[in-house]
Every structure is written in structure tokens, then in C-alpha cells.
Amino acid sequence: DQYAQKSADAKATDLRFMQLALTLGRRGQGRTWPNPAVGAVIVKDGVIIGRGWTQPGGRPHAEPVALAQAGEAARGATLYVTLEPCSHFGKSPPCADAIVAAGIARVVAAIEDPNPDVAGQGHARLRAAGIRVDLGLCAEQAARDHAGHFRRIRDKRPHVVLKLAVSPDDRIAAAGHKPVAVTGEMVRSRVHLLRAQCDAVLVGMGTVIADNPELTCRLPGMMKRSPVRVVLDRALRMSGNSKLVHSARTTPLWLMTSSLSEAPAAMALGAAGAQVLRVPVTTSPPPGLDLLAVLQCLAGKGITKLLVEGGSKVASSFVAAGLVDEVWLFRGPKEIGEGGIAALDALPLSAITGSPDFVQRASEMIENDTLTIYERS
Ligand code: AOF
Ligand code: ZN
Numbered sequence: 001d002q003y004a005q006k007s008a009d010a011k012a013t014d015l016r017f018m019q020l021a022l023t024l025g026r027r028g029q030g031r032t033w034p035n036p037a038v039g040a041v042i043v044k045d046g047v048i049i050g051r052g053w054t055q056p057g058g059r060p061h062a063e064p065v066a067l068a069q070a071g072e073a074a075r076g077a078t079l080y081v082t083l084e085p086c087s088h089f090g091k092s093p094p095c096a097d098a099i100v101a102a103g104i105a106r107v108v109a110a111i112e113d114p115n116p117d118v119a120g121q122g123h124a125r126l127r128a129a130g131i132r133v134d135l136g137l138c139a140e141q142a143a144r145d146h147a148g149h150f151r152r153i154r155d156k157r158p159h160v161v162l163k164l165a166v167s168p169d170d171r172i173a174a175a176g177h178k179p180v181a182v183t184g185e186m187v188r189s190r191v192h193l194l195r196a197q198c199d200a201v202l203v204g205m206g207t208v209i210a211d212n213p214e215l216t217c218r219l220p221g222m223m224k225r226s227p228v229r230v231v232l233d234r235a236l237r238m239s240g241n242s243k244l245v246h247s248a249r250t251t252p253l254w255l256m257t258s259s260l261s262e263a264p265a266a267m268a269l270g271a272a273g274a275q276v277l278r279v280p281v282t283t284s285p286p287p288g289l290d291l292l293a294v295l296q297c298l299a300g301k302g303i304t305k306l307l308v309e310g311g312s313k314v315a316s317s318f319v320a321a322g323l324v325d326e327v328w329l330f331r332g333p334k335e336i337g338e339g340g341i342a343a344l345d346a347l348p349l350s351a352i353t354g355s356p357d358f359v360q361r362a363s364e365m366i367e368n369d370t371l372t373i374y375e376r377s
Pocket of ligand 2: 062085086093094095
């Protein structure tokens with residue numbers, strides 16, 4: 001094909017601009033749902049004349065932002081974009097039409113958009129207008145960056161990231177759920193950054209009762225990036241005095257409860273700013289919310305990427321149900337010892353670390369702790 005015959009120099013140039021587009025796209029992560037966080041760069045004669053990324057709330061899309069910056073100079077230029085430009089009249093007009101109208105000569109797109117409204121038609125529209133389209137540069141990285149969008153479109157559920165912070169003896173808390181500092185300060189900021197890049201975070205009611213967490217992103221300058229907080233609260237035991245409810249008016253709080261939980265409690269929590277969402281319970285023991293139904297409900301509301309933060313029972317249920325796509329395993333240096341709470345409740349941690357279902361993608365030291373990332377194979 002045309003692209004295979006390009007010179008090494010031209011390919012290196014393309015790679016550099018696509019990597020910039022990917023970096024720009026990541027700026028929107030956690031803030032563009034239900035839309036993917038796309039990045040776009042416009043280049044003419046080797047000079048960048050426009051940069052754009054999907055704006056908070058999902059619109060405008062990345063391409064019109066970059067085109068507006070380039071203005072008239074876009075005529076004859078190359079557009080690098082991390083996802084196929086859209087071809088449908090959604091809440092915004094088709095990006096493909098805007099690209100044609102601006103006179104772009106060549107589009108380099110990382111990957112096709114699986115959205116059935118687009119699915120190749122964006123590229124077809126560009127080609128029909130005489131634009132040269134090169135598809136597939138950095139496709140693997142783009143698939144990773146858009147994993148939430150792909151999973152939501154294809155499987156009607158969010159991409160699920162499980163975060164675990166464990167001791168060398170695979171425990172997350174001391175006897176009686178007494179909290180211990182398993183990992184250090186640097187890991188804490190890293191987790192807050194991870195939260196900011198996800199659309200929603202989820203915990204079980206046990207964690208809320210034990211820790212009274214707030215689950216917001218508290219990094220300097222990033223207050224506005226807190227994800228939706230989701231609590232599995234089958235019997236609707238959430239206290240009106242929890243930090244979660246107190247902050248429900250500024251950061252969304254969604255309580256997933258069984259259809260049988262009491263109406264008056266739901267009304268009171270609703271009045272305090274929480275959203276109560278009812279899902280079916282499992283028919284087989286142990287009693288619990290149907291996790292696939294929970295995920296489908298979240299995807300239906302637009303969530304593309306979900307961070308599961310605990311505790312051990314919630315983590316093990318997601319693993320056992322085969323609903324975990326990615327694991328961030330932080331490991332501290334100090335043993336917790338006998339009686340400590342096991343990371344995955346009844347499951348051994350090797351259900352992830354030794355399972356053929358997961359492959360290790362990356363590993364790094366963070367001060368005295370390690371982070372290992374696993375991906376569904
Ligand atoms: C693009 N560029 O930056 C993004 C795209 O409801 P709408 O009109 O905003 O369209 C949403 C769909 O557009 C979304 O599901 C996905 O397929 C695509 N997202 N497309 O050309 C972008 N964010
Ligand atoms: Zn678009």
C-alpha cells in the first residue's frame with residue numbers, strides 16, 4: 001500500500017506528530033465521557049498550525065478545535081488524529097465535513113471509530129472528497145487510550161480498572177479492618193491522578209463504613225477533575241453524615257442499590273444530592289448486586305472508564321465475575337502479618353498475578369513501593 005512505501009524519514013515525522021496528538025488527547029481523559037478523549041494536530045510544511053483535544057463534556061470534538069486554530073492555513077495541510085473523524089450528525093455536525101471544508105489534503109488516523117454511526121464512514125467521506133487517508137499509525141496505543149469508548153460501544157459496559165495496594169504478604173489492612181499505611185505518599189498522588197483519568201470510581205459499602213472516604217481527586221489545580229463516585233450499597237445503608245454525601249452537591253454520588261431497598265431512605269439521600277440507581281441482585285449466593293447489571297447501568301449513563309477501589313470483597317467479586325480489564329497493583333515494603341485482610345478476600349492474589357487471563361504490561365518503582373500494571377490478555 002501507499003503508506004508502506006513511504007521513506008523512513010516521512011514515517012518518523014508522522015510518528016512524532018501522532019504521538020503529540022495522543023498526548024494532547026490524554027488531556028481530556030476523565031472529563032469527556034460519554035465521548036472518547038481524542039487528540040488532533042494539524043501540520044503544514046513541517047510546522048504545527050493547529051492543536052486540539054476533545055473538550056470537557058465531550059464537545060467540541062478535537063478536530064474543529066484544531067481547525068479553528070489553523071484557520072485558512074489548513075488548506076493543503078495534514079491532520080493527525082487519534083480516532084477516525086466522525087461522519088454522523090450527533091450533538092455536533094460531522095468532523096469529516098469540517099475537515100473537507102477546511103481543505104485538508106491528508107489525514108493520518110490512528111484507529112477506526114467502533115461507534116456504528118461512524119465505523120469507517122468518516123474515512124470513506126474523507127476519501128470521497130479526494131483526501132488521502134492513512135490509517136493505523138500508533139493503533140495499539142490509541143486502542144489503549146480509547147479503551148473505555150471501545151468497551152462501552154462494543155460490550156455496553158465501561159473499561160474496568162482495579163486498583164490494589166497490598167503488603168508483601170498480600171494484605172490490604174490489619175485485623176478487624178484497621179487501616180494501615182501500605183504504600184507511601186508518592187503512591188497516594190499517583191492514585192489521585194489515576195482517579196482523575198477515570199470517569200468514575202467505585203467502592204463497596206464496607207469500605208465507606210470502615211474508612212469514610214471522600215474519593216475526590218485532591219491534586220493541586222485539579223479539583224475540578226473528580227470522577228463520579230459510585231457506591232455498591234445493596235441495602236441502602238449510606239449515612240447522611242458521610243463525607244461522600246456531604247460532598248454530593250459538588251461531586252456526583254451515585255448509589256447502586258437493590259430494587260428492594262427502602263423508598264424513604266432513597267428519598268432522604270436523593271434530597272441530599274445523591275442519585276439512587278436500582279439494579280437487580282444475583283440469584284445465586286452470596287447475596288449481592290449483579291455486577292454486570294451495575295456496569296451496564298453505568299455505561300448507559302455514559303461512563304466509559306471505571307476505577308474499582310475496594311474493598312477486598314468488591315475486588316474479588318469483580319475478578320471472579322471476569323469483569324476486570326486492567327489491574328494497577330501497588331505493593332509496599334512492610335508485612336501486615338497474621339489476621340490481616342487478604343487483598344482479594346477468599347481468592348489468592350495469584351488469581352491475577354498468576355492467571356493466564358492477565359499479562360503484565362509495565363512495572364516501576366515509586367519510592368519504596370512498586371507498581372505493576374496487568375492487562376486482560
Ligand atoms: C470525533 N472527534 O473528538 C470525538 C469523537 O454526540 P456527538 O455528536 O458529540 O458524537 C459523539 C461520538 O463522536 C462518540 O460516540 C464517538 O463515536 C465520536 N467521538 N469523534 O470525530 C472527537 N470525541
Ligand atoms: Zn467529530
